[in-house]
Amino acid sequence: MARIYVLNGPNLNLLGQREPEIYGRDTLADVEQRCQAIAAREGVELVFRQSNREDELVDWIQEARKSGGVIINPAGLSYNSVPVLDALKMCECPVVEVHISNIHKRAETEASWRGDSLMSPAATGVIAGLGVHGYELALDFIARRLKAQSPA
Incomplete structure (x- = not known):
């Protein structure tokens, strides 16, 4: 069974409480529950x-580098973490x-650096x-990709 990692960075433990006008009211536990349901349906381990x-996070990325896939919300580390970027570059x-x-x-309205994620090249x-629905879309993408790669 393929294993897919969903890794979340700083402050996402407060999802649903922190700035709900930006991040919504769903908690990280809500996101995990929805992702687990998709994983069960798709026959992958999450x-x-x-x-x-x-x-x-670097340790977990290294652990996941040969897995079925990695979904990462690096949060505030998106803008300054070369170690996380380097770990992501090693993913196979x-x-x-x-x-x-x-x-x-947000880069247009808050701070210009918000639009420049260091992680995107990896x-x-x-x-x-797309709100927390982005996690579900990412999981669906990786699960479909794994199915397409598996022998019939």
């Missing part, structure tokens, strides 16, 4: 984690970078601005 520590599997808010739109694809 590893869902969150950390406020950069070093822990699809990597989908997810942002709940549209970081490009990603197979990027989903931004």
Whole structure:
């Protein structure tokens, strides 16, 4: 059974509480529950984690580098974490970078650096601005890709 990792960066443990006008009211537990349902339907194993520590995320990315895929919301580390970027570059599997808010739109209204994720060059694809539904889309993409690659 293929294993897909969903890795979440700093402050996402407060999803649903922190700036709900930007990030919505769904909690990270809600996101995990929906992703687990998709994983069960698609016949993949899901590893869902969150950390406020950069070093822990790097360890998890290294653990996941030969898995079926990585979905990562690096959160605030998107803009300054070369170690996370370097770990993602070592992945031999699809990597989908997810942002709940549209970081490009926020760059126009808040701070210009918000639209410049260091992680994007290491990603197979990027989903931004679709709320927590972006996680489900990323999981669906990787699951379909795995099915297409498996022998009939």
